Structure formats: structure tokens, C-alpha cells
Amino acid sequence: MVSTTYNTTDEAAFDRTFMRVLGGVETLLFVGLLIFFSGAVIGLLFTNLDDLENENPFARLLWYPVYLLIALLMLRSLPQVIRVAAFNPLILLCVMWCGISMLWSYDPGITMRRSVALMMTTLAGLVLAARYDWNEMVQRIAFVFFILAVISLIVPIVMPAKGVMQEIHQGAWRGPWVEKNYLGGYMTRGLIAAMCAFAMRPDRFWIWVPTGLLCFLLVLMSTSKTALLVSVASIGLFIAIRIFRRFPVLRIPLMYFSVMGISVFLTLILAFPEEMFGLIGKDPSFTGRTDIWDSLMTSIREKFWLGHGYGVYWMDQLGPSYYVRAKLEWGIPTAHNGWIESWLSAGVVIVVLFGFLYLLTLLFAINRMKHGGVETYWAILIILSFLFFSMSESIILAQNDLNWLIFVATTAKLFSFERPYWRDRIAHPYFRPR
16 A cells, blocks of 8 residues: 555656656747747858848758647647637638738749748747747747847857948847847847746846846847837836736826827927937938838739739849839848738738738737736737837748747737736636626
8 A cells, every 4th residue: 555655656756757847848949949930040050141132042941840840849739729720710811811822923832832931930829829828928938039139149249240230230230130120129029028027927037137138238239220219119118008007096197198198209200200200310211111112012003902922022033023123223122011011922902811910919919908917018018019010021921930920929819818817816717707
């Protein structure tokens, strides 16, 4: 009898140890995946800064084992993945439409290959959302950005020719990426992740406060004005959400001054565009972006409803983008706007589909102010920052991209009504009977 009890106890202890080890290995795999999706590894090892237009074929091959790993992680949490996917058919419809665009694509082969990559990137986001709760997911994402911030600090110091821009935007830090705006954008999201991770686990201030400060410093070193504006706005919004949640008596004054401040800011932008943009070293053309957008309107009108095919518009120098590049006299790599990029790829249909998806996601995030827990900070800040960056970066429905992966994971949790996360309360379903 005693021997049987000892054996049972030993087996239970072994099972607990095994599950902890398995969970630790799984966390390391997820962290590695997210770092790889950021592009930092490829940027450091396989990007030729003297020939950015040609894709390294070996770098492309590295994605196949990554996709296999995503599939294996999916199998471990298959019922949960099916659940979060079933709750968000809109995102599946968006991905499917991009794949269907192969039927009328300028280059069906490229569209098929990139659609598969988009599908796997989206699947990675769904797996991340299904595997972890709000706190676990945000803590892991914040740790990923901590690693990226450390890499971004080391590279410009140790390898300035690699990590600091030498010709265009001379002196601006770009870290392991090809351009300073990538560093600024990722470090802004790192700042948001660090603030939200701190809000969820204040006892880990010793890592999240320094991480947030380092990310903000790197935003400054990147000289990216968009990233700086979004970073400052995110800090202000974080404080505003804190006040709104903790001090109900201040909600009405807070909303009043917020609306008034935004109204005054927009009025000044419309009335004095040159002066307002000059304050941050910008011009009303957004450093030539409006010229690109104006030129792309002709291509949009040519394929208004269905687009040119997912992921093909910029691939062929003599293809659909030829006249735009010839007109502006430089090799434009992207539309520098996620909405226009999507329109070029899959027509007005995908713009409407994703626009509806984003609107619902934003409404669900705002609804967390009333019914949600500490995850409210993450839901609102990351969804709004995605919108702001999509105005100047092609991150909507982007394959092999960390920004899209994080957006998918967040919207999947919001659509599936993931239970709120509280530091000091018992977890309960999002909707509770009265």
C-alpha cells in the first residue's frame, strides 16, 4: 500500500516536471518564431544592403521549416485553434480572397506562393491566440521585443556600417533591418508591449520598465517621426485608459478634454499644414508619399474591383508598377500605405472586407473598457497603433510579417470573447448572466 502511494506520487511529480519542461520548450519555440517573423534574423544574415531589390533565395527556403513548426504547434492546440478561427470568419475570408486573386493575377505563381505565406502567418497568429491567455501572450510578445531591442542596440554600436544608415537619412539607426522606419515601428510596438506587460505584471517592473525606456530611446535614434508620434500618443493613451478605469469621477472631464484636444489638433493641421508638419521636421507630402499615392490611383482605377493579384504589383520591373516608377524616377518598393497596397493586390473587395474586420475589432477593443480586465490596455493600444502605422506602411495582410501576426492574435482573442485577465480577481467569462 505504501509502495503504491510512493509510486503514484513519483509519477505525478514526473508528469508535472515533464509538462513544465514541455511548456518551456514551447515558449522558446514561440519566441524564436516571433523573432524570425520580425525580419531581424534575415536582415542581419541574408540582406545585401547594396542590392535590396533582389530576394535572397536561401532566405526564402528558411521559411519552410518555420511553416512546418507552425503546423506542429497548431496540432498541439488544434481544438482551441479551430475555436478562435470559427469565431472570426472575416479574417479567414480576407486570406481566402487574397488566395483566390491567383485566378486573375498578373503572375499567378507569385500570388500562390505569397498567399500560402500569408495563410501560414495568419495561422501563426491564431495558434498564438489559442495557446495562451491574455497575460501569457503579452508577456511573451514583450519578451520578444526585449530581445529585439537589445539586438537593435548592439548592432549599430558593434557594426555601424550595418546598423546605421550611411547615405539616405545619414546617421539614423536602423538596427538589424534595412531601413530606419522598421526600427522605429518595431520599437514603438515594443514600448506598447512593455507598458502592457508591466500593467499585467507590475512585479516584473525590473524588466519591463527598462525595456520600455530602451525601446523609446531606439525610437529617438531611428529619427522616425511617425514612430515618435505614435509612441508619445501611446504613452498618453495608456495614461488616459488608466485614469478612465481607476477614477470614474474623472471620466467625463477626460473625454471632454480628449475630444477638444483632438479637434484643436485636426483644425491646426488643416489650417496650417506647413507649419504643423514643420514642427516635427515633416512636410505635408509625408516625405513624398502623397506623390506615390497619387500616381497609384491610375493603377487602382485600372483594376478597381479585383486588383492585380496578391503580392505581384511591385515584383516585375516591367510589370504593373513600371509607369509609376518611371514617373517618379525611383524604384519604389511598396505603396507605403497598407490600404492602397491591399487595393492594388485584391481590389476594393479586400479593402471593404478588411475595413469591416478592423472596425469590429476596434469596437470589441473599446468594449473592453467596460467589461474587460487589464488586457484592455493591450487591445486598444495595439489595434490603434496598427491603424496609424497602416497609413504609412504596407502591413495589412502582409505575409511573413510580425505586425500582421500580432494583429491576428489580438483580433482572434477579441472575436472569441477571451475571458478578461485580472491580477487580483478570479477569472470569469467575458459574458456573465445577471
